[in-house]
Amino acid sequence: MTRGQANLRRQSGAQAVYELMRAKIISGEFRPGARLTEPELASTLGVSRTPVREALRLLIAEGLVDQLPTGGSRVTPLDxxxxxxxxxxxxxxxxxxxxxxxxxxxxxxxxxxxxxxxxxxxxxxxxxxxxxxxxxxxxxxxxxxxxxxxxxxxxxxxxxxxxxxxxxxxxxxxxxxxxxxxxxxxxxxxxxxxxxxxxxxxxxxxxxxxxxxxxxxxxxx
Missing domain, CATH: 1.20.120.530 (GntR ligand-binding domain-like)
Known part of the structure; x- marks a missing residue:
């Protein structure tokens, strides 16, 4: 586990995951149009799927992530x-x-x-x-x-x-x-x-x- 992942665990779950994912979208580390899956995000961030799911919900509400008809999600493309x-x-x-x-x-x-x-x-x-x-x-x-x-x-x-x-x-x-x-x-x-x-x-x-x-x-x- 990296130091960042350890710090993430000590913070307030979904809010910390939301802020981290949001920062990655804004910086372009999560590229426009990139698919986002709960298992992969949970593994990458070193957290369970529950805070990832809540973070995605918040990002969808903010318009930074799109909910796909298939049930998956992606970073909202640039327009x-x-x-x-x-x-x-x-x-x-x-x-x-x-x-x-x-x-x-x-x-x-x-x-x-x-x-x-x-x-x-x-x-x-x-x-x-x-x-x-x-x-x-x-x-x-x-x-x-x-x-x-x-x-x-x-x-x-x-x-x-x-x-x-x-x-x-x-x-x-x-x-x-x-x-x-x-x-x-x-x-x-x-x-x-x-x-x-x-x-x-x-x-x-x-x-x-x-x-x-x-x-x-x-x-x-």
């Missing part, structure tokens, strides 16, 4: 139209969060965002870190905005957003562009202009959508 729909919703919601955050921004908030931007610039060659810091930047804006309705709606599509966001960074040059876009969002927020902040956020999300769609076209289903 270009779906990418556009998800990102359109994300652009509208995150744009509103940026607008709201701009009206509530304090100097300590700006300082915290500035530190993330500085860190992103220094680590711009590491796409994994750029992605991680970007998530933290967006989360901080959402926290400042205090718009629970936007938060809840984004949470409902979070798995798909994370999946396509991870995909978008695979495009050559995309991490560098993402750093520049986050810099533009920060400057818009610092300007105190809510409309500018919303527009900067929407431009960033729409550019991410284009990169995700291009990357999806190069990923076998």
């Amino acid at each position: 270009l139209a779906d990418i556009r729909r998800v990102y359109d919703i994300r652009a509208r919601l995150e744009g509103l969060l940026a607008r709201d955050a701009c009206t509530r921004m304090t100097q300590p908030d700006l300082d915290a965002l500035a530190r993330l931007i500085d860190l992103m610039h220094r680590l711009r060659g590491d796409e994994t870190e750029v992605l991680r810091i970007g998530r933290e930047f967006h989360a901080r804006i959402a926290e400042i905005a205090e718009n629970r309705w936007c938060d809840q709606l984004l949470h409902q599509i979070r798995g798909h957003v994370d999946r396509y966001r991870s995909l978008s960074t695979r495009e050559p040059g995309r991490p560098d562009l993402a750093v520049a876009e986050h810099q533009a969002i920060y400057e818009a927020l610092a300007s105190g202009d809510p409309e500018r902040a919303e527009q900067a956020m929407r431009v960033h999300v729409e550019q991410s959508a284009t990169s995700a769609a291009q990357a999806a076209g190069a990923v076998p289903s």
Whole structure:
């Protein structure tokens, strides 16, 4: 048994299996369209079939796994139209969060965002870190905005957003562009202009959508 499998056993069963499988789908380790079987997953993860079955149920409800007519399941394939729909919703919601955050921004908030931007610039060659810091930047804006309705709606599509966001960074040059876009969002927020902040956020999300769609076209289903 590997260390990861031992840790998995100590965690809360189905929830731990769900989180692990979800992470593998988002990262692409479980490839789009790949068949998922309970016995194989249970063996690979070192758990019984019961938590695997519950994890699959949660992933099907989230739309990250498809239930097949035969009774099996598979990782939901990538779909270009779906990418556009998800990102359109994300652009509208995150744009509103940026607008709201701009009206509530304090100097300590700006300082915290500035530190993330500085860190992103220094680590711009590491796409994994750029992605991680970007998530933290967006989360901080959402926290400042205090718009629970936007938060809840984004949470409902979070798995798909994370999946396509991870995909978008695979495009050559995309991490560098993402750093520049986050810099533009920060400057818009610092300007105190809510409309500018919303527009900067929407431009960033729409550019991410284009990169995700291009990357999806190069990923076998």
